[in-house]
Amino acid sequence: MNTDYKDVFGAAGPLARALPGYAYRPEQAAMAAAVGHALANTEPLIVEAGTGTGKTFAYLVPALLSGRSVIISTGTRTLQDQLFRRDVPMLAKALGLPVKVALLKGRANYLCRHRLELTMQQPSLLGGERGLARLLARISRWAATTQAGDLAELTDLPEQSSVWPMITSTRENCLGQECPQFNRCHVIDARRGAQAAEIVVVNHHLLLADLALKDEGFGDLLPGAQAVILDEAHQVPDIAAQFFGQVWSVRQVQILTRDVTAELAAAVVRSDAIIGELSIVEARLDDLRARFPGGAGRYEWPGLPEAFLDVLPELETALGDLAKELDGLGAGAGIANCAKRAKSLAASLGALGSVPEESGLKWVEAAASGLSLHFTPFEIADRLRAYVEARRCAWVFTSATLAIGDDFAHFAARIGLPEARTLHIDSPFDYPTQARIYLPRNMPEPQHPSFAAKFIEACAPMLEASGGSAFILYTSYRGLADGVAALKARFPNPPFPVLVQGQAPREALLNQFRELGNAVLLATGSFWEGVDVKGEALSIVAIDKLPFASPDDPLLKARLEGIRRRGGNPFSEYQLPQAVLALKQGVGRLIRDFDDFGVIVLGDPRLKTKSYGKVFLKALPPSPVITEASAGAEFLVERLSRSRAARGAGTAGESDVPGAPIGTMPASATSVT
Ligand code: SF4
Incomplete structure (x- = not known):
């Protein structure tokens, strides 16, 4: 069906009839027509829309009219909320198109009932912190009543609180179908809601994590999508570089050792061999921190002292030994998951040590949350292009700042789509x-x-x-x-x-x-x-x-x-x-x-x-x-x-x-x- 967007956006159109204070902007209708064309022909499109174009309506209207299942990804939570709570419902009503819309966040935003239960069973893991115990008790009361399990409902939960990894899951530590809480799982519920919706609103972190099958992703967002629209797309290349690289952090190991202790206690198993391996891992972590040469900041790998680098293979061995002991225990899904994670952390540490220098940069970040080791590829364009091409859907990238004048070459090259159709919409402001x-x-x-x-x-x-x-x-x-x-x-x-x-x-x-x-x-x-x-x-x-x-x-x-x-x-x-x-x-x-x-x-x-x-x-x-x-x-x-x-x-x-x-x-x- 050929839609005339001038009619839809025009003075006698459905938007003008339904939205108070609405004014026709030719720029907006032009952008909508281009997005509609990309959606209908399953093509990539890059649009710079100057401030005031009203670009959210310009991509939402064709998305709604297309009748396709569309993922909309944003750079900020503010825009994500605005689209989900206000813009999509308002436009769907104005166009008379009932549509199911879902807001999907990364795993780290939803309560993991299994991990909360594990933590509650092991008060010793809180290290005697009374404030933390009180906070957990409060979270536990909320957990009994929440429908969505969205941690944003706990408005005063501090972003930096050490409680987060105790009550949320990652792709690695989630027990999936073997989890005793599987049927009541908020993460699974959110994902099902998204799969049943025609419009799913996500953020770039979740979308790219999903593409790269990394921690916070679900790994199954995209197969059902027929179009992906990325607003605030100027942020995409930098976020993609994070997800297409590798990260190994001290915090991941700390969470693992704590989970091992909790799972052993939950399974009522005592193993001196595992306790011994845990203390070796913790000692190597202490060595790593003690031999790190500086304070907070980012450090390039080649400048790091030998004494620090020497600890890495020792830590890799310690994690491998811990995995072997856990594997030998045969004590249920929780322990088996810890064994898998220990093995994977050992492997990724080894891989980071041996990654060829010509493919990217290795660096270390020291922050309040601990040390993390990174590998960032020099170029992500080829990988991003491969992901985009592997999925038969329309990809629309838009932002107020993508082009230098009328030239999109810089952005298009960074995302690996140099021949994508581009459109520059001037701001209607005078x-x-x-x-x-x-x-x-x-x-x-x-x-x-x-x-x-x-x-x-x-x-x-x-x-x-x-x-x-x-x-x-x-x-x-x-x-x-x-x-x-x-x-x-x-x-x-x-x-x-x-x-x-x-x-x-x-x-x-x-x-x-x-x-x-x-x-x-x-x-x-x-x-x-x-x-x-x-x-x-x-x-x-x-x-x-x-x-x-x-x-x-x-x-x-x-x-x-x-x-x-x-x-x-x-x-x-x-x-x-x-x-x-x-x-x-x-x-x-x-x-x-x-x-x-x-x-x-x-x-x-x-x-x-x-x-x-x-x-x-x-x-x-x-x-x-x-x-x-x-x-x-x-x-x-x-x-x-x-x-x-x-x-x-x-x-x-x-x-x-x-x-x-x-x-x-x-x-x-x-x-x-
Ligand atoms: S299925 Fe995964 S996320 Fe859900 S409760 Fe179990 S461990 Fe947590």
């Missing part, structure tokens, strides 16, 4: 009218000691004109700290509230920012994307430097090395396009709606002094570039007074942008990033 890009004159080089102060000095006239209402975004923690000091020096008694990343959790800080209405937020990394502040509360987005990733990060090194080895140019093929996409993400925080306005301040002089500066400038929204602070300040004053006058005249909510549709789409279509 950037020439709504925003200015301010490139201050005479900025020092980014490494210069005066840079932080000069950058704040450049922002000051805008801050004074708007009375605050700014994001000042930094590319490093060092830059952030210098920026905070510089702002304090320039505004000893700031006429606006100042918020700094780290003062409170991210969401709390964002809520505070929205409520205050004129705050200045100084932040780094995590505020560059997935942040949506509409209206006057955000009138300035200032970015200190071009966001080139740190060359010291082992993961980045792995990618650059991979490109070098196949004769490519790491800067032009990877570092530059990645930095351009990151800058687009940061700049994209400013204009989120038709009546938003503001100034983008870019402090890095390399935009004008280096030849690659042009690549960045070309990728920015088509707003006039200004080099005088007074022009930016005047723009803000004028727009603020117009907006306040319009509000005073009781026309709030209507767009004052010539040519823009009156009214806006429902928040559901525009609040995504």
Whole structure:
């Protein structure tokens, strides 16, 4: 059936009839037509949809109309919840298409009844922690009443709590059909619900874990799907690299040793030989930690001391010996599962030690949760392509930042689909009218000691004109700290509230920012994307430097090395396009709606002094570039007074942008990033 998406999205269509405040956007209908074509022809498609396109509706409508079973994967939990709770039901109703929709999370989000029971039977495993015992008692009471077993229902369960591995399963430790709780299992229930649904909403971690048959995946999500739509797809290559590599962690071994003790107790078995092997494994873990040379951070393998590396084969032997003893016991499914895991942990440790250097980078991460050993392949494109080609379904990748100008080559190559059809949908916002890009004159080089102060000095006239209402975004923690000091020096008694990343959790800080209405937020990394502040509360987005990733990060090194080895140019093929996409993400925080306005301040002089500066400038929204602070300040004053006058005249909510549709789409279509 050929659907005319202009009719579906048009002023007389079902969406206009059913959704209050709906406005037709030709960009949205064009994207929907392309997605509908990809779905009907089982083809891959890559779409960059500028902010304001309303891309969630643009892929949900064809997905619903196709009548096919579709997996929708997102990068963030916020979007996942929005799709499941609001957008899909609202559109299904508007289109008159009853549809079964399921939200599926990774295993680690569901209670594992078997593991909770094991833990409750062995209070000694809690190490005498009274708080933990109380928490477990509370979880146990909740477990008796919960329907879905979704741990998000326990809203105050701390994310870092050591209780998580005691009450959730992994693919390795799940007993499957041999589990005594199989018939009441929440993980199995969630999976059945997903298999029976026409639309399944997941996140990229679960989707890629599933593809790669890794821990949190179920391994059977995809066979039934006829289309996979990945929103926030710019995150996919990095997440795929995690799942297509290997990870071995001290924590996995600790969980194993604790499970062995619990399973022995549950089976009422005492084995001195196994207790002996457990203590050898624990002693080798102690050696490993004691010989690790540094604090928290990422370390490349070749720089690690021999004394540390020497422990790895000893630990491999100890795990192998433990597996043999457990195997010999013949004491039920729980013990047999522990034997299998000990064998697999020994094998993966051995494999990590011997993996050929030319295929990827080995590195070690030290964190509060313990040491983990990693192998990251140099290239994941071929593997991703093989997975995509192995499944006959349509793959749609979309995001607001996938292309450099109209060029998708960088992203398409990273996901291994260089010949996929691509589509670039411009934002419907009127950037020439709504925003200015301010490139201050005479900025020092980014490494210069005066840079932080000069950058704040450049922002000051805008801050004074708007009375605050700014994001000042930094590319490093060092830059952030210098920026905070510089702002304090320039505004000893700031006429606006100042918020700094780290003062409170991210969401709390964002809520505070929205409520205050004129705050200045100084932040780094995590505020560059997935942040949506509409209206006057955000009138300035200032970015200190071009966001080139740190060359010291082992993961980045792995990618650059991979490109070098196949004769490519790491800067032009990877570092530059990645930095351009990151800058687009940061700049994209400013204009989120038709009546938003503001100034983008870019402090890095390399935009004008280096030849690659042009690549960045070309990728920015088509707003006039200004080099005088007074022009930016005047723009803000004028727009603020117009907006306040319009509000005073009781026309709030209507767009004052010539040519823009009156009214806006429902928040559901525009609040995504
Ligand atoms: S089947 Fe697996 S996830 Fe379910 S209760 Fe048993 S061990 Fe836990």
